[in-house]
Amino acid sequence: MKKDKPRVAIQGIRASFHEQAAFEYFGENIETIECDSFKQTFVALENKQADYIVMAIENSIAGSILPNYSLLLGYNFPVVGEVYLPIQLHLMALPGVAFDQIKYVTSHPMAIRQCNEFLDEYPQLKIVESSDTAACAKRIRDEQLTDTVAIANVLAARLYGLDIIERRIESNKKNYTRFLILTTHDNVAKQTPNKASLCFQVSNQVGALAKVLNIFADQGVNMSKIQSMPVLGKRHEYNFYVDVEWEDSKQYDAAVKQVLKYTHNFNILGEYLRYEEEGEKAVTTAKAEKPARKYISIKKLDK
Structure with missing residues (x-):
């Protein structure tokens, strides 16, 4: 149902x-x-x-x-x-609290890092890290903290009844x-994907990774992201997490077929529609004239 x-x-x-x-x-x-x-x-x-x-x-x-x-x-x-x-980050406090009353700034560590330039201007403020930006705003409301401000978004200020006393304090406005x-x-719905997240390992030899990446390039498949992480407990072995995008699924299919020859523990983490914008609205549906593509679930693929 x-x-x-x-x-x-x-x-x-x-x-x-x-x-x-x-x-x-x-x-x-x-x-x-x-x-x-x-x-x-x-x-x-x-x-x-x-x-x-x-x-x-x-x-x-x-x-x-x-x-x-x-x-x-x-x-x-x-x-x-x-x-x-x-990500637009704001400094928020209980209604009526003035900036000179503030002693503590609390937020998630990632949000704090994104506001370093602003915070560096006020070394007298003590930074308190927390697990969640919105939870910091909620705590100020629940405990009626008049000496503490949170770094969070507009949704948090509205939901928990806080005033924004400094807007857009993130270091990079983009x-x-x-x-x-x-x-x-x-629960996977059928769609015509144009992006995939992959994970694989390559042999510890000169040029092994470059060979794989060149295959994507030769097939006209754009690599939009690469991230390496050590394989737990194994020296000199890494998982490579790669995001790729394409215009024609045949390019992607051909690239994957070739890449399988030079990798091991190859996983398709997901195939999906890349995020695009029409004005401010995300495009999350495929063109109707394209046939639905069978989803390949995450698993080790046999060569």
Whole structure:
């Protein structure tokens, strides 16, 4: 039986950037499943307490969230979409609190790193790290803290009744975070993908990785992301996480067929539609005239 609202697991609480990303992808008619950690979002999906996960994977200032790559590979849930969310960070406090009353600034470590230039101007403020931006705003409201401000988004200020006393304090105004959308294999909808997230290993020989990357280039497949992580317990061995994009699926099919000859432990983490914008709205549907492409789930592929 089809549910009225998709249940979406996020790290954090309501009004966090994860919920904002979920709204961007699914619309606001969702049921948000709050989780204390990224791992708990996967557990919620595994236990059928959620239908989808929205998970941050990289930020344009702070970089990749490396532990989340291990979760992608370890839990075997396919990536079915992505969202690029502009990150606008504001300083917020209880109504009536003046800037000179502030002693503490609290937020998630990633948000704090994205506001270093602003915070460096006020060395007298003590930085307090927390697990979630919205949770910091909620704590100020719940405990009526008059000496503390949170760094969070507009949704948090509205939901928890705080005043924004400094707007747009992020160091880079073109700051964005990329979020991945994951679900169970049974819940994957048919679509015509033009982007894939892959993971593989190559032999520890000169030019081994370059050979693989040249295959993508020769087939006209654009590599939009590459991230390496050591294989746990194995010296000189690395997992390479690669995002690729294409215009014609034949290019991608040909590239994967050739790459399999030069890699091992090759995994397709997901095939999906890349995030695009029409004005401010994401394109999340394929062109109707294209035939649906069979989804290849994450697994080791035989050569």
